[in-house]
Amino acid sequence: MGVHPALKAFFDKCSSEGLTGSSPPVKDLVMVLEEVFQTISGGYIVLDAMDECSEPIEVLAWLQSLPKQFWIFFTSRYEPEGEIAKTCFKISLDRDAKIDEDIGIYLDKKMENYRFKEDLRTEVMETLKGKAQGQ
Known part of the structure; x- marks a missing residue:
């Protein structure tokens, strides 16, 4: 099927108005998405990083x-919070030590490219691992 014509037109409009790389007005996006949803019989909507x-x-x-x-x-x-939480089917992936260990291995490898004093290297590593939040 490709890209829906309404989405393509919206993208072109945003591009011509210099909105590429930034968020379009929500009301415009809702209007275009509702137009798309009216013309298709169903499907999947995937939202990452809510x-x-x-x-x-x-x-x-x-x-x-x-x-x-x-x-x-x-x-x-x-x-999710509130009423929406009651209607969601949830799959929870608990953060475990393996994820933090993998992050540490990755950071160790990347840090080889930089020359830090050991105490600064340790501080940088701990800060990055702490702020990674398992990602």
């Missing part, structure tokens, strides 16, 4: 208002 969304409750509430022929999958480091 924990980085500034209005996750509003987005998920809007998605729940869509026709039921759409399957919605979203990822987040945190569990």
Whole structure:
């Protein structure tokens, strides 16, 4: 099928207005997506990193208002809140030591390219591992 014509037109409009690389107005995006949803019989909607969304409750509430022929999958480091949490099927991946160990191995390899004094290297490694939050 390719890219839906409404999405292509919206992308072209945003590009011509210099919005490439930034967020388009939400009301415009909602309008285009609703047009797309009216012209297709169903499918999957995948949203990654909902924990980085500034209005996750509003987005998920809007998605729940869509026709039921759409399957919605979203990822987040945190569990959803409120009424939406009651309607979600959740799969939880607990953070374990193996993830932190893998991050440490990766960082050790990358740090070989830099010359730090040992105490500074340790501080940099610990800070990066701590802020990685298992990612």
